[in-house]
Amino acid sequence: NAGVTQTPKFRILKIGQSMTLQCTQDMNHNYMYWYRQDPGMGLKLIYYSVGAGITDKGEVPNGYNVSRSTTEDFPLRLELAAPSQTSVYFCASSYEDREAQYFGPGTRLLVL
Amino acid sequence: GENVEQHPSTLSVQEGDSAVIKCTYSDSASNYFPWYKQELGKGPQLIIDIRSNVGEKKDQRIAVTLNKTAKHFSLHITETQPEDSAVYFCAASNGRVGAQKLVFGQGTRLTINP
Numbered sequence: 001n002a003g004v005t006q007t008p009k010f011r012i013l014k015i016g017q018s019m020t021l022q023c024t025q026d027m028n029h030n031y032m033y034w035y036r037q038d039p040g041m042g043l044k045l046i047y048y049s050v051g052a053g054i055t056d057k058g059e060v061p062n063g064y065n066v067s068r069s070t071t072e073d074f075p076l077r078l079e080l081a082a083p084s085q086t087s088v089y090f091c092a093s094s095y096e097d098r099e100a101q102y103f104g105p106g107t108r109l110l111v112l
Numbered sequence: 113g114e115n116v117e118q119h120p121s122t123l124s125v126q127e128g129d130s131a132v133i134k135c136t137y138s139d140s141a142s143n144y145f146p147w148y149k150q151e152l153g154k155g156p157q158l159i160i161d162i163r164s165n166v167g168e169k170k171d172q173r174i175a176v177t178l179n180k181t182a183k184h185f186s187l188h189i190t191e192t193q194p195e196d197s198a199v200y201f202c203a204a205s206n207g208r209v210g211a212q213k214l215v216f217g218q219g220t221r222l223t224i225n226p
Contacts, residue, residue, distance in 0.1 A: 042217050043156070043214075100146060103148075103155035105155050106154070106155050
């Protein structure tokens with residue numbers, strides 16, 4: 001199993017551009033999550049999904065959108081990139097509620 | 113909502129010594145407390161977790177203790193080795209209906225000096 005994979009690894013965006021961060025897991029996990037990690041800080045939850053077709057906001061959802069059309073994929077969309085969205089983004093998944101979350105390697109995003 | 117405070121922010125110990133990282137949480141309903149290790153350029157990796165019905169859990173050189181009354185939990189690493197150098201994060205979750213929403217501490221950068 002590859003676990004949780006994320007693409008791209010690194011991206012530079014100009015202010016106002018849009019992009020989609022990809023996340024795929026091959027563990028048949030029901031739950032998937034997107035976090036952002038700012039320098040020297042812990043992780044903050046952006047959005048999460050409890051299954052295909054079901055998503056909900058986390059702590060810092062503004063400026064982002066998600067969709068969950070399949071169990072495996074959970075893309076994160078940035079519509080109008082802003083410098084405040086410069087961060088490292090991590091996708092995670094877990095089999096069930098109240099179970100361990102497994103993280104991907106992250107996507108480093110720089111908005112200039 | 114839940115708030116997790118983690119101390120210290122940096123910790124330097126000699127190889128072979130023990131390291132202790134402490135976290136406090138605010139929501140008395142929190143019942144799941146994982147610890148993650150993050151190496152440079154990688155995603156966080158779960159190293160140990162504990163649930164509120166247990167006071168202590170060990171896995172080889174790593175142990176976690178939980179004091180529900182005081183609302184704090186700690187990570188203990190014994191016989192530290194250079195490969196233990198990393199950033200460690202604690203987290204807490206109340207596991208209410210829906211997805212388990214983890215709230216993370218700010219992280220501790222642990223350096224093991226040879």
